[in-house]
Each structure stands twice: as C-alpha cells, then as structure tokens.
Amino acid sequence: MPAPLLSLRGLSKSYGTVRANRDIDLDVAAGSIHAVLGENGAGKSTLMKLIYGVESPDAGEMRWQGNVVSPSSPNAARSQGIGMVFQHFSLFETLTVVENISLIVPGKKRELVARIRQLGQDYGLEVDPLAHVHALSVGERQRVEIIRCLMTDPKLLILDEPTSVLPPQSVRTLFETLLKLRDRGVSILFISHKLEEIRSICDHATILRDGAVTGHVDPREHDAHDLAQMMIGRDMPAPRPFVPREPGPVLLELAGLDHQPDDPFQMALKAVSLKLHAGEILGIAGVSGNGQAELARLISGETRRHAEARDEVRMFGKPVGDLGAAARRRLGFAFVPEERLGRGAVPEMSLSDNSLLTAHGRGLVTRGLIDRRAEDAFTRRCIAQYDVRTPGPQAEAGALSGGNLQKFIVGREMELAPKLFFVSQPTWGVDIGAATEIRRRLVDMRNAGAAVLVISEEIEELFDICDRIQVIREGRLSPSLTVSDTRVEEVGRYMIGAEEGTA
Amino acid sequence: MGIRMIRRTTASRRMAVLAPMGALLLAIVLNFLLYIVMGNDPGAVFYALLLEPFVSWSSFSEVLLKMTPLLLIAQGLAVGFRAKVINIGAEGQFILGAIFASAIPVWFPQATGGWIWPLMLLLGGMGGALWAALPAFWRVRLNASEILVTLMMSLIAAQLLAYLLVGPWKDPMGFNFPQTVMFQWDAMVPTLIPGTRVNVALILALLWSALAYVYMQKSFQGYQLVVGGLAPHATAYAGFSEGRAVWLSLLIGGFAAGLAGAAEVAGPMGQLQRSISSGYGYAAIIVAYLGGLHPVGILFSSLFMAALYIGGDNAMVSAGLPVAAVRVFQGSLLCCYLAAIVLVRYRLVRDGHEVPA
Numbered sequence: 001m002p003a004p005l006l007s008l009r010g011l012s013k014s015y016g017t018v019r020a021n022r023d024i025d026l027d028v029a030a031g032s033i034h035a036v037l038g039e040n041g042a043g044k045s046t047l048m049k050l051i052y053g054v055e056s057p058d059a060g061e062m063r064w065q066g067n068v069v070s071p072s073s074p075n076a077a078r079s080q081g082i083g084m085v086f087q088h089f090s091l092f093e094t095l096t097v098v099e100n101i102s103l104i105v106p107g108k109k110r111e112l113v114a115r116i117r118q119l120g121q122d123y124g125l126e127v128d129p130l131a132h133v134h135a136l137s138v139g140e141r142q143r144v145e146i147i148r149c150l151m152t153d154p155k156l157l158i159l160d161e162p163t164s165v166l167p168p169q170s171v172r173t174l175f176e177t178l179l180k181l182r183d184r185g186v187s188i189l190f191i192s193h194k195l196e197e198i199r200s201i202c203d204h205a206t207i208l209r210d211g212a213v214t215g216h217v218d219p220r221e222h223d224a225h226d227l228a229q230m231m232i233g234r235d236m237p238a239p240r241p242f243v244p245r246e247p248g249p250v251l252l253e254l255a256g257l258d259h260q261p262d263d264p265f266q267m268a269l270k271a272v273s274l275k276l277h278a279g280e281i282l283g284i285a286g287v288s289g290n291g292q293a294e295l296a297r298l299i300s301g302e303t304r305r306h307a308e309a310r311d312e313v314r315m316f317g318k319p320v321g322d323l324g325a326a327a328r329r330r331l332g333f334a335f336v337p338e339e340r341l342g343r344g345a346v347p348e349m350s351l352s353d354n355s356l357l358t359a360h361g362r363g364l365v366t367r368g369l370i371d372r373r374a375e376d377a378f379t380r381r382c383i384a385q386y387d388v389r390t391p392g393p394q395a396e397a398g399a400l401s402g403g404n405l406q407k408f409i410v411g412r413e414m415e416l417a418p419k420l421f422f423v424s425q426p427t428w429g430v431d432i433g434a435a436t437e438i439r440r441r442l443v444d445m446r447n448a449g450a451a452v453l454v455i456s457e458e459i460e461e462l463f464d465i466c467d468r469i470q471v472i473r474e475g476r477l478s479p480s481l482t483v484s485d486t487r488v489e490e491v492g493r494y495m496i497g498a499e500e501g502t503a
Numbered sequence: 504m505g506i507r508m509i510r511r512t513t514a515s516r517r518m519a520v521l522a523p524m525g526a527l528l529l530a531i532v533l534n535f536l537l538y539i540v541m542g543n544d545p546g547a548v549f550y551a552l553l554l555e556p557f558v559s560w561s562s563f564s565e566v567l568l569k570m571t572p573l574l575l576i577a578q579g580l581a582v583g584f585r586a587k588v589i590n591i592g593a594e595g596q597f598i599l600g601a602i603f604a605s606a607i608p609v610w611f612p613q614a615t616g617g618w619i620w621p622l623m624l625l626l627g628g629m630g631g632a633l634w635a636a637l638p639a640f641w642r643v644r645l646n647a648s649e650i651l652v653t654l655m656m657s658l659i660a661a662q663l664l665a666y667l668l669v670g671p672w673k674d675p676m677g678f679n680f681p682q683t684v685m686f687q688w689d690a691m692v693p694t695l696i697p698g699t700r701v702n703v704a705l706i707l708a709l710l711w712s713a714l715a716y717v718y719m720q721k722s723f724q725g726y727q728l729v730v731g732g733l734a735p736h737a738t739a740y741a742g743f744s745e746g747r748a749v750w751l752s753l754l755i756g757g758f759a760a761g762l763a764g765a766a767e768v769a770g771p772m773g774q775l776q777r778s779i780s781s782g783y784g785y786a787a788i789i790v791a792y793l794g795g796l797h798p799v800g801i802l803f804s805s806l807f808m809a810a811l812y813i814g815g816d817n818a819m820v821s822a823g824l825p826v827a828a829v830r831v832f833q834g835s836l837l838c839c840y841l842a843a844i845v846l847v848r849y850r851l852v853r854d855g856h857e858v859p860a
Contacts, residue, residue: 073507302739326742335740343736348514349729356726357741365723396514 003066005030005187006051006156011060013046020046022212024060028156028204033178033188035198035219037231038208039431044191045401047208048158051189052084053077078104083154085145085162093134097127097144105151112151119147123177135265140289146174150181157181158189161429163197175201193432195224207231232433243447247467248278251420251451252299253314259298259305267291269298269475278419281442281452282480283462285491286472292455293338295472296424299453300335301325315420329358334418336410338425338455340402344409347398351390354397355379355412362416378415386411387434403430410438414445421445424455439465459488473497508849518847523793523800526839527807533839534832538824547822552814552832555821562813564699568771569809572597572763572780574708576787577805578715579759581796583752585719586728587735590753592638592653593760594784595660596631600761601768602664603630605775608690609672609683619689624707624765631761632754634660639753643746649753657784668777682776692769704766711759716798728752760784781812789837795844808833 004027011024021043028034038044049055051062053071062069064080071077074084091100098112105112116129125143133141142162149157159178163171178188178201192198198205198219205219207230215230253276259269269291276282286292297303298313301324305312310321316331325335337344345354352375356364364374379393386407390400397405410426426442427435443465446452456462462469463483471478471494478494531553538548556566576593583590590596604627607619638652668681677684692702719725727743728751738745763783768775790808794801815829 300740301742324742324744325740326744329742337740339736342734343740346730346734346737348733353726356723357730357737360723368723369717369721370723370726 003063004028005032005065007063008051009061009063011047011050011057011062013050013055013057019211021050021057022210024208024213026206026213028187028189030155030187031182031185032204033182033190033202035202035205036189036191036208037193037195037198037205037227039193039232039433042208042231042431043211044208045160046211048084048160048189048191051077052082052158078152078154081153081155082158083149083152083156084158084160085142085149086160089141089145091133091141091144094132096130096132097136098129100133100144101129101148101151104148115151116147119150123147123150123173123180125174125177131265135263136289154186156187156189158191160191161193162190163192163194171197193435195219195227195432198227199224209233228432232431245279245447247280248449248451249317250275250314251278251316252276252422252453254299255312255314257298257312259294259303261294261303267294267475269294272475272477274470274477274480276420276451276453278451279446279449280467281446281454281465283466283469283483284453284455284472284477285459285462285469285495286457287495288457290472291475292424292472294475296335296337296422296455299422300337301328329416330361332419334358334413334416334421336406336413336423336426338428340405340409341398345397345405347396349397350394351383351388351397351400351408352376352379352393354408355382355393357412359412359416382408382411382415385415387437402428403434406430407434407438410441414441418450420451420453422453422455426454426456427458427461435461459491462491463488471495505853507852508845509852510849511847514847515850519795522843522846523795523804523840526793526836526843529839529843530832530836533835534828537831538828543822543824548818548824551818551821552811552824555817556810556813561699562817564696564701566806566809566813567701567705568699569812570805571702571705571708571770572767572783573787573790573808574801574805575704575711575763575766576756576760576783577790577794577801578708578712578798579756580787581791581794581798581801582715582719582725582728583756584791585732585796586748586752587732588642588749588752589650590635590638590653590756591650591788592635592655592657592784593756593787594780594782595653595657596634596757596760597764597767597780597784598657598660598664599634600627600631600764601775601779602667602764603627603633603761604765605672605683605686605768608686609775612684612687615687615689617689619687620692620769623690623769624692624704624762627765627768628758628762631759631764632757634761635753635757636750639750642749642753649749653753664775664779665777668775672775674774680776683774685774686769690769691773692766700771702766702770704763704770707762707766711762712798712802715801719798724751760787786812786833789833792837793840 006028008024008026011021013021024047036044036047046055050057053073053076056070069080071080098109098116101116102109102112113129120126125147127140127143133144163174182188190198190202202219205217206213207215209231219227254272254274257269257272261268267290272295274282284292304324305321307322310319313321315328315333320328341347346357355375355378356370359378362378364371364378376393382388383390383393388408388411389404400408406429410423426438430438439461442452442454454462454466466483468480468482469486469491470480471491473495481490535545535549538545556562576597580590580593604623606626607614607623634656638649638656641647641652642649672683674682674684692704695701695703695705728748730743731738731745731748764779767779772779786808790804791801794804811829811832815824818824819826
C-alpha cells in the first residue's frame with residue numbers, strides 16, 4: 001500500500017484549559033475524498049488549522065507524502081499543495097473578486113479574470129470576477145473561496161462545511177467538481193454535518209467527538225443514523241411531531257413590495273408579496289444572492305421605506321414600512337440575521353454586552369443605566385438553554401465558533417418571546433444536534449401561536465419545519481407552495497427558474 | 504526569522520495598560536536621541552522636560568492649569584471617537600466657547616454678581632456645541648464627512664475670532680491690540696488654591712470625567728455609541744439610531760470644548776485674545792487616544808500632556824530647546840502609541856514558534 005498523502009499521529013492542541021485536539025491519528029490516501037465528522041466544538045476546525053499551518057500542534061507528528069512536516073503558516077501549507085476553504089471566509093470585502101484572488105495567485109489581472117471565468121464554467125462556480133466581495137452573498141463568496149483554492153492547483157483540498165450554502169443543483173455540480181478533482185489525484189478533506197452527502201461522495205470518514213477520534217469508517221457501509229450516533233455519542237433528538245393548526249390572523253404582510261437598492265450590486269425586489277399567519281412557519285427558499293439579503297433588511301427594518309410606501313410592509317396589521325428596526329421590535333418582532341459577526345453580534349464585545357443589543361427592553365436597563373446583574377442572568381440563561389459552549393458570559397462574541405455564536409444569537413432572540421419571528425439561515429454551520437434543537441424550538445414557537453418566517457438555502461430544512469414555502473429568484477417570490485403537497489423537485493425548479501412563464 | 508501578528512481571541516487588558524506606557528518610553532528614547540543629534544544636553548532637557556514640572560508646587564500648579572482644558576476636551580472627544588464620529592475640530596469649538604463666554608463681559612463690563620462666571624461657562628459650552636452642531640447636521644443630512652467639516656469649521660472660527668478682535672470687540676483703550684477689555688472680577692472663575700492660577704474649572708473637569716465614566720461605561724446610551732463605533736451593521740440591526748449617535752457625539756464633544764474655551768478666557772487669560780488656545784483642541788485628540796479613549800486613562804494622559812507643555816516651556820528657557828520640539832514630542836508619542844496599541848488585539852509570534860501572549 002502506498003504511503004498516505006497526509007498522515008497524522010498523536011496530534012494534540014490545547015487552548016488554555018480546553019483540549020481542542022487530543023491524540024489525533026488520521027491518514028488521507030491519495031485520490032480519496034475523506035470526511036471529517038463531528039459536532040461543533042469537537043475539534044474539526046482546530047484540526048484543519050493545524051494541517052493548514054494556522055496553528056502549531058502542542059504534540060504529535062504530521063507527515064506529508066511521507067516526510068515529516070510542520071507547516072508554520074498557511075503560505076507554507078499552500079506551497080506544499082494544501083488548499084483550504086474556511087467556514088468563515090477570508091476575503092477582503094472592499095476588493096473585487098479578482099483582486100482578492102490576485103493576492104495569493106500570481107498573474108496578470110486579465111488572465112486571472114479569464115481563468116476565474118473558466119473555472120467557474122467548468123465547475124459550476126459562476127461568479128463575476130469584477131464584482132466587489134461586499135456585494136456578494138454568502139454563497140457567492142464561498143464560490144470565490146473555492147475558485148481561489150483551485151487556482152493554486154492543490155494536492156489536498158480542505159473544505160469546511162462547503163455545501164451548507166449551496167442550492168441542491170450546485171451541490172451536485174460541486175460534487176462533480178470534487179469527483180473530477182479526485183480522479184486527477186487531488187485528495188479532499190471534507191468537513192460536513194450533512195450525513196447523506198458524506199455517504200454519497202466520501203470513501204473514508206474520521207469521526208471526532210470532544211477533541212478525540214472516535215472512529216474511522218467507510219461511510220458507505222453505515223447509514224446516517226449510525227454516523228450521527230458515533231458523532232454525538234447518543235441517539236439523535238427526534239424531530240418534533242407535526243401538529244396541524246388552523247392559521248391565525250396575518251401578522252406579517254408584504255403587499256407588492258418593489259425595492260431598488262442604491263447599491264448596483266444588490267438585487268432589486270419586484271412585486272414581492274407574502275402573508276404570514278400566526279401559528280405557521282413560512283419558508284423562503286432560493287439560491288443565495290437572489291434577493292434574500294435585501295428582503296431580510298426590508299422586513300427587519302434595517303432598510304426603511306419612505307413614508308408613502310409604509311403600507312408595503314405590515315406587521316400585526318399596522319403599516320411599518322417606514323419604521324426602523326427598534327420600532328418594529330417593540331411591536332413583538334425579533335430577527336436573526338444571516339451574518340453573525342458584526343451584525344447579529346459585536347465581535348469585540350462580551351456575550352453579556354451582546355445580550356444588551358436587542359434584549360435591552362427586558363429589564364436589562366434601568367433608568368438609562370445598564371443593569372449588569374440582569375444582563376449577566378439573561379446571558380447565562382441563553383447559554384444554558386441553547387447549549388452555547390463558552391467559558392461564560394464575559395467571553396468575547398468573536399471568540400466563539402460560528403455555530404456556538406449562532407446558537408447564542410438564536411437563543412437571545414427566542415428569549416425575547418417574539419410573536420413574529422424571522423430567522424435567516426437558522427442552522428448555517430451549526431452541528432446536527434444543535435440544528436435539530438433549533439428547528440424543534442422554531443416548531444414549538446409555531447405551535448404556541450407565533451408566526452415564523454425562515455430564509456434558508458437548505459431545502460431539506462424548510463421541508464422539515466415549514467407549513468408553506470415560497471421561492472425567491474432574481475428578486476421575485478414564487479406563489480406559496482404548501483409543503484404537504486409539494487415535492488422538493490418543484491421547489492428546485494422554481495429555484496433555477498424553470499417554472500417561469502407558468503408562475 | 505520573520506515575525507507574524509496573530510489576532511488575539513480577546514483583547515488583552517494587560518496590553519491595554521502596558522501599550523501606552525511602552526509608547527511613552529519609546530517616544531522618550533527617540534526624542535532624546537533627537538536632542539543629542541541637535542546638540543542639546545540630554546540630561547538638562549530630560550530634567551527640564553519631564554521632572555521639573557513635578558518638582559515644585561508652583562510649576563505643578565501650572566501643570567494642573569494646563570491639564571484642565573485638555574481633560575475637558577479629551578473626555579468629550581473620546582465619546583465621539585468611540586462611536587467613530589471623528590471630531591477633529593475641537594479647536595474651533597474651543598474658540599467659539601471663548602467667544603460666547605466673552606460676550607457677557609464685553610457687552611456688560613459693569614455687571615456684577617456671582618452668577619456671571621457660571622453663566623459664561625454655560626454659554627461657552629453652548630457656543631461650542633452650536634459650532635459642532637453644523638457638522639452634525641451636514642453629516643446626518645448630506646452624509647458630509649464630519650472629519651473635514653469640523654476641521655474646516657476650526658479655520659472659520661479662527662477668522663471669526665480675528666474679526667471680532669480687530670473689529671467690534673476690540674478694546675477701545677487697548678492701543679489697537681487685537682484683544683478685548685480685561686474682564687471684571689465677577690467674570691473670572693474663582694481660584695481654587697491661593698497663590699496659584701488653578702481655578703474651579705479643574706473641579707469641573709474632574710466632575711466631567713466622572714460623568715464621562717458613568718456615561719461611557721455604565722449607561723445604555725453610551726453603550727449604543729460604542730456599538731456604533733465597533734459594528735455599524737449591528738447598530739442598524741438593533742435599530743439604534745445612527746443619526747442620534749452623530750448628534751450626541753458632536754454635541755458632547757463641542758460642549759466640552761466650548762466649556763474649556765470659556766474657562767480659559769474666564770481663567771488664566773482674563774480677556775479674549777488671539778492666542779487663547781495653544782492648540783488645545785488638537786492636543787486633546789492625542790490625549791484622548793493616548794488615554795485609550797477610556798475616561799480613567801484620559802485622566803492620566805491629560806496630566807502627562809500638560810506636564811509636557813510646561814516642561815517644554817522650561818526646556819526652551821533652561822536647555823535651549825526649540826519651540827517645535829514639544830510638537831515633535833507630541834507627534835512622535837502619538838505615532839508610537841498607534842503602533843503599540845496594535846498589541847492589545849494582536850500578539851507577535853516568531854515564525855514557527857508559539858510565544859505565550
């Protein structure tokens with residue numbers, strides 16, 4: 001048997017008292033798609049950082065093509081042929097796509113543009129090379145990251161939760177890409193929590209739990225249930241049984257909303273109409289970058305309409321189009337945005353101070369002064385109830401992993417007990433156990449009579465929890481589809497625009 | 504072997520205190536090298552610049568006097584800086600405060616009563632706030648950069664002052680000097696310590712600092728300003744008003760600068776004249792940053808900068824240091840500070856090695 005491409009023996013890494021990786025053994029064969037499975041905090045990201053040279057291990061040995069290596073920086077790792085796409089993207093928002101890529105890929109701009117277009121076509125990773133990154137959606141940014149890695153011709157490509165932002169069609173093309181790469185001898189380290197995906201393309205899987213390896217398996221020989229059990233060490237939480245409900249009064253209504261954003265890179269919204277009733281969950285499906293971000297801002301109040309157009313957005317029967325986010329929240333509205341760092345939370349502030357961001361109306365402020373005890377108690381409640389893994393309320397939000405911060409933000413907003421709840425990408429990057437828990441709680445809210453609006457790019461998630469789904473494409477919303485008599489393929493057709501003309 | 508910067512997961516409190524001190528040390532070393540190159544006796548300069556302000560009560564009282572306007576202005580500016588509303592026009596707001604305060608003794612030179620100096624201070628604060636309100640208005644309405652507008656308003660303020668002093672407010676008995684009448688006794692802020700020029704304004708500046716501490720560290724409004732400075736998108740998400748942050752930042756900063764200007768004419772100056780500010784409005788920017796934009800830090804940094812002013816005067820006389828040397832010291836200090844402050848959020852790691860933070 002040939003020497004593995006990458007071989008880890010006894011790799012360990014601690015941060016203070018937290019042992020993020022303990023004695024990890026891992027072999028990645030050449031031409032293999034190898035999955036690393038594990039819950040949030042199981043140490044997957046740390047392990048990848050060790051391999052990619054972002055961090056150095058405390059102990060253990062790393063061999064690359066048989067030779068002992070200790071990559072001291074991502075640059076060193078890249079020059080050896082290791083590429084990585086992070087879960088949190090490392091792109092400069094003020095630069096264009098091609099400028100970002102030219103930072104690590106040598107070459108003339110014009111040639112790079114051509115190569116980006118070519119790679120985009122070959123692998124279904126279409127993105128405008130001249131667009132500014134800040135104007136791209138999360139999904140598009142990931143495409144840029146993947147293209148950037150592919151341009152350095154890596155021998156090993158590490159992908160951290162790559163499919164979580166892609167529509168089903170693109171997942172398929174991504175998988176075709178990955179298979180092509182594998183056939184050309186590029187190995188892939190694939191981090192995902194979507195077990196079916198892992199079973200469909202990975203030939204090896206290493207399972208991590210609490211920083212240690214709990215198994216090496218061939219995922220094709222185990223079903224998703226087995227894998228999940230190995231991963232979380234207990235049985236999967238069962239999905240909440242579906243309780244049919246008579247929908248109540250309309251709590252959110254968009255009536256023919258037209259919106260032309262100032263930023264030319266943003267998607268214009270055209271004649272968007274939706275009605276959301278108390279006691280139901282409405283899902284907005286669609287490929288990222290089709291107007292979700294703009295729609296979210298209009299509903300949340302971050303984008304305000306002029307006073308004449310205030311009737312285009314109605315909450316609890318009142319016109320709110322010209323009200324700001326705080327005024328809408330006072331009516332009983334809460335919102336979890338797509339971006340956690342810098343929007344849903346202030347990275348440099350403690351979790352406690354981040355509670356204050358939206359929960360200040362819940363007794364956290366008395367006579368204009370911050371009540372630190374109430375703030376602390378509220379934060380502890382969020383941490384405990386939503387299983388946020390953190391040293392405590394004083395930890396900085398920016399120090400939490402993506403999934404944990406998401407749990408915190410979702411928890412904070414749910415603790416506000418909103419009657420109208422709006423979540424964008426509720427479980428993006430969140431591990432399977434926590435994702436199930438978040439979905440259960442959304443259904444609980446619905447059952448208790450709240451109106452819930454969910455924007456998600458994961459169709460399976462929407463089918464799990466929603467009563468109805470509308471699909472957004474190029475700034476337009478499809479008609480409402482009742483989940484119980486709709487098939488996934490129908491939603492998929494709306495997503496890629498095949499239903500145009502009949503809609 | 505190269506050195507890399509790695510972002511800390513949490514800001515280092517230790518570094519937040521050590522960085523300004525390290526910057527100070529570095530600036531001292533750099534400037535003393537400069538003095539040696541210039542042919543000054545470094546020992547004499549060191550004594551005059553850094554020790555003499557503290558060794559005698561009379562010079563220390565002058566330090567306290569200088570500290571008062573710096574402390575007032577810097578505390579006000581820091582509020583805005585933390586909200587990323589960059590008001591660099593405190594100089595103009597200071598001048599307007601001085602002009603507004605002078606209106607009473609200029610127009611009513613015969614008036615008497617204990618109400619005069621408090622009213623002058625209040626008017627001064629309002630004048631400064633008014634001068635800062637214009638940039639706030641343009642910023643909120645037209646998105647005009649407050650950095651440029653406040654700076655340009657300072658130039659206008661200087662012209663306005665010059666006009667008043669050579670025109671309507673000129674002292675008719677003043678031998679054509681561009682200055683107003685000397686203020687009457689009741690238009691002067693009472694002295695605090697007999698035999699020195701330190702006056703009640705120092706107490707006001709300390710109270711103002713306490714207020715700034717409560718406002719920025721404890722109040723919800725101050726919190727909203729800080730969020731706006733750190734993460735503008737989070738401000739929009741939570742629904743905090745950006746316009747209000749701009750207004751508050753500029754009005755607070757303008758009020759403080761105006762108050763300082765009023766205290767200066769009603770204190771050590773005793774009349775309105777061209778040289779009422781020795782660049783306090785600009786020096787206070789350095790004071791604010793050197794103090795880490797923290798009310799307690801600013802207390803120390805204003806004391807230090809004031810001592811540097813007095814020490815610079817001393818060094819000019821006793822060690823033959825040129826006037827510009829103090830400015831160079833201030834500037835190099837700010838540069839060193841800005842370089843050092845990076846260590847609060849980042850740590851240095853030698854390639855291939857992990858260095859404990």
